[in-house]
Amino acid sequence: MGVLKRKKRPGNSVLADFRSVASFFYIKKVPSYGNSFFFTIGFYLLALFGLLAITGMVMMIFGVQWGYTSGIGNFVRSVHLWAAEAFVTLIFIHLLVNFSTSMFKRRKLVWILGSAMLFLVLLEFAFGIALPNDFVAQVNARSGADLWNGMGLGFWINPLNRNAVLGWHIAIVPLLLVILMFTHYILVKNKGISTPYRKDIPYSMVAADHKAMYRRTGYIFAIVLLFALLLHAPYSPPMTMQSWAKSSPDTFALTLLSEFNYSSGTATYLDTINPYRFSTREVYVTEPYDEYINATHQPNELQAFLLETPAEQNASISEAFGYFSGNAAFPQGQNQTDPLISVMETLTGMAQSGIYGPVLRSESSSSSNSTYSLLLLSDSEAFDNETTENGLQVSQLGMLSIGNGALWQQYMMYWLLPYNIMEIATSGISWWNDLQNGTVALIAFAILMFLPYIPYLRDVPDRFKLYKLFWNGSTVPELRSQKGKGRKKI
Numbered sequence: 001m002g003v004l005k006r007k008k009r010p011g012n013s014v015l016a017d018f019r020s021v022a023s024f025f026y027i028k029k030v031p032s033y034g035n036s037f038f039f040t041i042g043f044y045l046l047a048l049f050g051l052l053a054i055t056g057m058v059m060m061i062f063g064v065q066w067g068y069t070s071g072i073g074n075f076v077r078s079v080h081l082w083a084a085e086a087f088v089t090l091i092f093i094h095l096l097v098n099f100s101t102s103m104f105k106r107r108k109l110v111w112i113l114g115s116a117m118l119f120l121v122l123l124e125f126a127f128g129i130a131l132p133n134d135f136v137a138q139v140n141a142r143s144g145a146d147l148w149n150g151m152g153l154g155f156w157i158n159p160l161n162r163n164a165v166l167g168w169h170i171a172i173v174p175l176l177l178v179i180l181m182f183t184h185y186i187l188v189k190n191k192g193i194s195t196p197y198r199k200d201i202p203y204s205m206v207a208a209d210h211k212a213m214y215r216r217t218g219y220i221f222a223i224v225l226l227f228a229l230l231l232h233a234p235y236s237p238p239m240t241m242q243s244w245a246k247s248s249p250d251t252f253a254l255t256l257l258s259e260f261n262y263s264s265g266t267a268t269y270l271d272t273i274n275p276y277r278f279s280t281r282e283v284y285v286t287e288p289y290d291e292y293i294n295a296t297h298q299p300n301e302l303q304a305f306l307l308e309t310p311a312e313q314n315a316s317i318s319e320a321f322g323y324f325s326g327n328a329a330f331p332q333g334q335n336q337t338d339p340l341i342s343v344m345e346t347l348t349g350m351a352q353s354g355i356y357g358p359v360l361r362s363e364s365s366s367s368s369n370s371t372y373s374l375l376l377l378s379d380s381e382a383f384d385n386e387t388t389e390n391g392l393q394v395s396q397l398g399m400l401s402i403g404n405g406a407l408w409q410q411y412m413m414y415w416l417l418p419y420n421i422m423e424i425a426t427s428g429i430s431w432w433n434d435l436q437n438g439t440v441a442l443i444a445f446a447i448l449m450f451l452p453y454i455p456y457l458r459d460v461p462d463r464f465k466l467y468k469l470f471w472n473g474s475t476v477p478e479l480r481s482q483k484g485k486g487r488k489k490i
Contacts, residue, residue: 025185025189026208026210027188027189027192027193027208028207028208029192029205029206029207029208030192030193030205030206030207030208031193031195031196031203031204031205031206032203032204032205032206032476032477032478033203033470033471033475033476033477034193034206034208035206035208035209035212036474036475037216038093038097038470038475039097039193039470039475040212040213040216041090041091041093041094041097042094042184042185042188043213043217044090044213044216044217044220045087045090045091045094046181046185047217047220047221048083048086048087048090048220048224049087049177049181051079051083051221051224052080052083052084052087053174055076055077055079055080055083056080056170058076059073059076059077059080060170064131064132064133065133067132067233068132068133068134068235074232074233075228075229075232077233078227078228078229078231078232078233079224079225079228080233081228081233082224082227082228082231083224084124084125084128085227086220086223086224087121088121088122088125088415091117091118091121092118092415094114095114095115095118096469097470098111098114099451099461099466100461100466100467100469100470101194101196101461101466101467101470101471102197102458102461102462102467103194103197104451104452104458105197105452105458106194106197107187107188107191107194108452108453109187110184110187110188111449111451111452112449112450112452113180113183113184113187114184115445115448115449115451116180116449117177117180117181117184118445118448119445119449120173120176120177120180121177122415123168123173124169124173124174124177125413126140126144127159127165127168127169127173128169129413130144130159130165131162131165131166131169132235133162133238134235134236134237134238135236135237135238135239135386135390136234136236136390137238138238138239138370138374138377139387139390140159141159141160141165141370141374142159142160142374142375142378144159145158145159145160145276145374147437147438149276151435151438151439151442152435154275154276155275158275158371160275160369160370160371160374160375161275161368161369161370161371162368162369162370163368163369164369166368196467196471198467201467201471201476201479202476202478202479203476203478204478236390239377239382239383239386240357241351241356241357241360241373241376241377242351242352242353242354242356242357244351244377244380244382244383245348245351245352245356246352247382248382249348249352250324250325251380251381251382252348252351252380252382253320253324253344253345253347253348254321254324254325254381255376255379255380255381256284256285256344256347256348257317257320257321257324257340257344258379259280259281259283259284259285259376259379260280260281260284260285260317260340261281261317262280262281264280264379265378265379266280266375266376266378266379267280275371276371276375278372283360283363283372284360284372284376285302285343285347286302287359287363288347288350288356288359288360289302289343289346289347290302291359292346292347292350298346301339301340301342301343301346302339302340302343304339305339305340305343308339316338316339316340317340319338319340319341320338320340320341320344323338323341324341324344357373360372360373360376361373418444419437419441422437422440423437
């Protein structure tokens, strides 16, 4: 009797197992219009999210500077940027499709989750722009600090702390997005793509064309790669206290004086929420100068100032402002009788040698926490001049700005146009500030999120027959056949 051979089970391989797992997530049947591009955008968003995760991890492995100093690194950074641009653009189109066809009326929870994801995606993009170590990131981080602090969230979200921003960008927001995306997709998978609410839109249930979705995904990836090759992610060298003190020592000293007498923008900041609540005199003058005295054992000119009478102190401050406003020659302050002039020249010299910046970072407990450094920079005339020269004025371009350069760089954050218009329109109102702007933005998102429950507003798409944008002869085969037979159009 022969030995029976065990038959090899078909598909008994890792690839087959992977396919079986993947097929579990497939939507098998869709309405006849469901295979068109506009009704399969969710799949492309998922693919782009994966591309963003991969390029983000690669940049984390090789470090931030790798993206600026290496040709391959710059390419990966550019792919990450354009994948993010494509992701945001497609999520807006996805929102428009579901709004125009009033699908939110039948799938209210799906709409709410999608609106929440849009909010998180825009936050993720904002954190991404504020994360690189360049001047654009510095300006946007400072602007973002105004917004978050104005809304009372400065303690939890501080864009001036790159460690915190990195945590929000690569961990907290992506985790929330993954949870919402999974829940959103499972709801769609279990209930299927929403069918038309109108009886005059014919349809039939057909097999989902997964090959077409993979093919379109390849096209989208190819476009992203092409943009990354032709239009590299922008980069502008960051402004440092060392470069500032070397190029304009008088304005550096004047800024320190304004911190010392509590007249700077940071010292007079209206919001007093951590991490912006601190004594500018202590942080920017007293503590760095004390470190210098302890290290060098030089005469303590600051102590001499503090021993003066209040009237003498006011006179010393005025004399120091006058001295540095006259484009004082450095280092000549040691020959002056005013002790404050000597103190400010000493601190300016520390900045020119690169010592002053690390002292401030050590005071904020982290080399990546630039709260003190960026606030000092933003208090200066030099920072304002640099901002203007780079076309980064917040009142003109909004919280996120790319700055001067090619036209495509100016309009990458097109979705901020409504917010920018609001900033420009309200710039002349004394009592209107970032708190009001942020509140209006949050109200707008709340209206969007709960649109299915708001009378009249939820009927806008149907009243204007917006469904014709996406339910027409190009997307619905039955309508195309009706048109061919000469039947009445919808």
